[in-house]
Ligand SMILES: NC(=O)C1=CN([C@@H]2O[C@H](COP(=O)(O)OP(=O)(O)OC[C@H]3O[C@@H](n4cnc5c(N)ncnc54)[C@H](O)[C@@H]3O)[C@@H](O)[C@H]2O)C=CC1
């Protein structure tokens with residue numbers, strides 16, 4: 467099938483490449499000429515494990531091309547909208563202007579009967595708004611097919627998703643022929659797109675537009691809720707002498723709770739969870755549902771409070787931040803990505819610098835994305851060089867190479883053996899055995915007291 471993917475960022479580039487790997491002929495369209503140029507040469511514009519291989523394969527088979535021209539999408543039977551829906555600059559709501567301009571640019575190039583399928587994360591009611599733009603084309607069916615992939619595992623998540631969701635006009639009742647049960651119209655088109663996944667037994671849920679839009683927002687809101695819940699409890703652990711890592715391990719063994727997204731630490735960031743819970747909040751407020759509005763407000767404020775807690779703890783561990791040399795391990799919003807959008811690590815690093823610390827940041831992949839936006843921070847690609855002379859080490863993004871650091875080797879580089887493990891991934895006993903003071907959120911009960919700190 468000939469498919470177009472409009473918007474080739476973290477979502478769209480992976481979607482285009484995985485569809486091509488399933489045997490479709492795919493053209494990716496983006497307004498960013500630099501990104502298109504890289505993709506067309508088979509080079510990923512960002513770090514995502516496995517993407518480079520799929521791009522190379524797509525180029526070799528000729529099934530995957532990229533362009534800045536919407537006219538190159540004209541013969542596609544299905545168009546996926548994957549443009550950004552960032553937080554508005556003036557409110558908590560989502561900025562839908564990229565979606566609107568993509569739909570308007572696509573409109574003159576739509577072949578008769580081609581389907582337009584949204585994948586971007588949008589507030590409920592967005593499909594109705596887009597239908598207005600496509601009003602003159604009743605032959606063009608619309609669908610919403612939200613995406614649940616995570617950066618860092620995006621290729622695998624796209625090829626083996628937990629489920630596929632199709633939001634269609636009239637919902638499930640209208641999607642199938644009542645006599646034969648055969649899928650109709652856009653449902654049939656999406657089944658053809660995802661045939662290999664459906665054949666592999668991936669479940670597919672068909673629902674109406676509002677349900678599809680809300681499934682995605684609610685899923686991200688729930689993940690954020692779980693993270694903020696355990697982070698709030700981590701504060702209770704600090705206040706009471708309990709250990710949050712043992713607590714969450716025990717809680718997670720109950721299958722009704724589950725251990726995932728129950729890892730206490732610096733909290734969530736990235737291009738999605740923070741803006742999606744704020745958009746969810748603003749949708750709820752507009753619809754007069756105060757409970758969801760209030761709930762998301764609390765989830766957001768607990769999350770941001772983790773960053774202040776981390777800065778306060780750093781100040782306590784240093785006996786004041788002014789003039790201290792601190793090293794931050796990690797700049798991306800989570801491991802296995804170079805994405806620094808709303809990165810908790812960089813936010814904390816900037817706050818440490820604002821408090822007068824000399825901050826050196828290192829990261830295995832994200833240094834190039836970050837250094838220009840943070841002139842007040844010193845960036846260092848080498849972990850060893852970044853650690854030299856540190857009076858405090860903060861582990862803020864839990865890349866594997868930081869989890870595996872040797873406490874004795876690192877001890878030979880730093881000026882003071884004090885580590886703030888804000889992601890709770892180090893083994894405090896192993897580090898303490900090498901003379902380190904180790905602190906992390908919710909672990910005050912399991913770590914040794916800090917010795918008197920001299921001012922250098
Ligand atoms: N990043 C992720 O892991 C996931 C993202 N999503 C959702 O997918 C959407 C896209 O997110 P990302 O890929 O992370 O954003 P991104 O910012 O990486 O990519 C968006 C792309 O759209 C392009 N674009 C903007 N306006 C355009 C237009 N008029 N025509 C064509 N291209 C245009 C931009 O140049 C950019 O390359 C958002 O709604 C996000 O919430 C959903 C699931 C996962």
Ligand SMILES: O=C(O)[C@H]1O[C@H](OP(=O)(O)OP(=O)(O)OC[C@H]2O[C@@H](n3ccc(=O)[nH]c3=O)[C@H](O)[C@@H]2O)[C@H](O)[C@@H](O)[C@@H]1O
Nearest residue numbers: 613614615616617693727728729733734735736738799800
């Ligand atoms: O809508 C989206 O864009 C995507 O948002 C998240 O995916 P992603 O942002 O890639 O990252 P996650 O792995 O979910 O992590 C989000 C943040 O939560 C933090 N986190 C996660 C888990 C945890 O236990 N504790 C915790 O602090 C991570 O460090 C990270 O900053 C969702 O997991 C995806 O399902 C969704 O498709």
